[in-house]
Amino acid sequence: ARPHVVVVGGGYGGATAAKYIRMWSHGSIDVTLIEPNAKFVSCPLSNLVLGGSRQLNDLTRSYDNLKRRHGVKILHDSASSIDPEKRTIKLLSGEVLGYDRLILSPGIEFLWNEVSGMDVAGAQDKILHAWKAGPQTTALRAQLEAMHDGGVFAMTIPLAPYRCPPGPYERACQVAHYFSQHKPKSKVLLLDANEDVVSKGPLFKKVWKERYPGIIEYRPSYRTTAVEVATRTAISELGDKVRADVLNVVPPHRAGAIAAQTGLANMNKRWCEVDFITFESTQARNIHVIGDAIQGSPLMPKSGHMANQHGKVCAAAVVDLLAGRTPEQIPLLTNTCYSYVSDKDVIHVASVHVYNTDKKTLLVVPGSGGVSPAPTELEGHYANSWAHNIWSDMLT
C-alpha cells in the first residue's frame, strides 16, 4: 500500500507540511489534512482589522489549491483522539484513520482556568482574546467602534513563551492608530505579565512615545490572574485592579489540546519537545509536532514564519523516512516578524536558527538577523508582500 501521512491542522505549519510532502514525494505519499475550518484565516495582519485598515476577508484564503493542484485530501473535521500504538486517529465525526506518520500542527490551547472568572459560562463571549483570527477579530473591532471617545482599551499579555512575541505590542499600535484618528481622548493600556516588552522593545517604546504620546500606557509585571467580567476589570496576582471599557484578555496558553491530550506536551506540561532533525515527538514514535505547539530551543519565536519552516523541515524528513532513508539534512531556519505601527509603517525583527549537533537543538546564528532602525513605509510594502508570499507558499 502507498504510505499515508495524516496532518492535523491547516494553519501555517500543517498546510505547509501537507503541500510539501505531496510535492517532494512526487505524489507517491497520500496526505490527508484534518482541519475544522472551511477556509484559512491568517493571524498575521489580523491586528490591522482592529486598526481598521483591513477586513477579515483580506486575510482569508481557500484550501482548494491544496486539493486540486497538490492532491491533498482534506477532511473538514477535528481530531479527537490518537492511538500511537495502533497508529490510528479518531475524528469528531467518529471516522478512524490509520497513518504511517502523523504530523500535528494544532496551534495553541488557551488555559482559561488560569484566569479566574473567565472559565464561567458566557464570560468568553464578552471578554475577547482575538488571538486566533476569525470571528473574535471582527467582534473585538466592533467593541472598539462601539466604545465612547475617552474610553480605555486594556489588553492583558501572558508570560512568555506565548504565540507571536511582538503581536500584543503591534496590537497596541493598531488600536492607538485608530483612536488617534477617531477617538483622540481614548487610551490604550497594556497589562504585561512580563518584566519588559518581549520583542523589539526599544523600537516599540520609541513609537509609543513619539507617535502616540499620552495614548499608550505600558505596565510591566502585571500578571492578570482574575477578571470581573461584568465591570471589565483585570485583577493582578497582587490584587491590583484595572477597569476598562474594552478589555482584551490573552490568557496563558499551551500546545493545542490534541497534542497535550496525547501526552506529547512534556515541557512544563505546556509545550511539546521534538527531535529538530525530523520534528518527531520525543514522547511518541511516528508522531511529528510543528508550529506553536513546540518549544525547546532557546529564543525560538512562536511565529507563522517559523511554523512554515518547521513544516518544510518536517516534510523533507517524513519523505525520507517513508522511503527508508535516514534524514541527513542539518536544519537551518529563518524567521521574520513584521509589525505595523500604523496603517502603513512597519518594523521587523529577523533571526537565523541552525541545528547544533552537540546540543541537539536549534541555536541562533551569531551575528545573524536584527531589527529595523526605524519604522518605514517601504517595510510596510515588504510586510504586505511577506504575507501574500507565505500564503501562496502554503496554499497554492
Ligand code: FAD
Ligand atoms: P495555526 O496557524 O493556529 O494552525 C492551527 C490549526 O489547527 C488551526 O487551523 C486549527 O483550526 C487546527 N486545529 C486545532 N486543533 C485541531 C484538531 N484537534 N483537529 C483538527 N484541526 C485542529 N506570525 C508571523 O510569522 N508574523 C506575524 O506578523 C504574526 N502576527 C500575528 C499576529 C497576531 C495577532 C497573532 C495572534 C499571531 C501572529 N503570528 C504571526 C503568529 C502566527 O499566527 C502563529 O505562530 C502561527 O499561526 C502558528 O502556526 P500553527 O500551524 O502552529 O498554528
